[in-house]
Amino acid sequence: MLTSVCFINLLIFDLLILPILNFGINAQAKIGDCSFPEPEKVCCNNYHDVNGVCMKCPDGSYGENCTETCPDGWYGELCSQECECKMNQQCNFIFGCLEQDLEPQFTFSTFTLLKISAGFLIIISIVIGVTVCVVKRGLHDEN
Numbered sequence: 001m002l003t004s005v006c007f008i009n010l011l012i013f014d015l016l017i018l019p020i021l022n023f024g025i026n027a028q029a030k031i032g033d034c035s036f037p038e039p040e041k042v043c044c045n046n047y048h049d050v051n052g053v054c055m056k057c058p059d060g061s062y063g064e065n066c067t068e069t070c071p072d073g074w075y076g077e078l079c080s081q082e083c084e085c086k087m088n089q090q091c092n093f094i095f096g097c098l099e100q101d102l103e104p105q106f107t108f109s110t111f112t113l114l115k116i117s118a119g120f121l122i123i124i125s126i127v128i129g130v131t132v133c134v135v136k137r138g139l140h141d142e143n
Helices: 002-029 108-142
Strands: 047-050 053-056 089-091 098-101
Touching: none
Parallel strands: none
Antiparallel strands: 047 053, 089 098
8 A cells, every 4th residue: 555655646746746847947948949849949039049059139139030129219138228318319229328429510509599690680781771771862862
């Protein structure tokens, strides 16, 4: 009777416990490998094949075989970090640091200064034109 109880316990262990333990070990050994049940090697999303081993996507990329680059405003591992760039700047999709300054050549204050200067030139032109007309009219009236 003791032998049959041991046999049943061993059978339960073999049928129920070992597969669970083996699955955990195999899953750890094959992180990123989604081949099962496919016969050929297939890496999971956000992994790519490097010499027969599925490796996590390099920073700045994601997706199937790591073919997608981070969208604007995101960078780093699986594009999980948000850039802190200004609206007129573009962040590097790998590191997040400033990649390119898209600052316009004329800033708002320079543009405002140009408008004010143009306004003064128009006013001065009008004043000069009116003065010339008044002077000519005065000379014409004297004759």
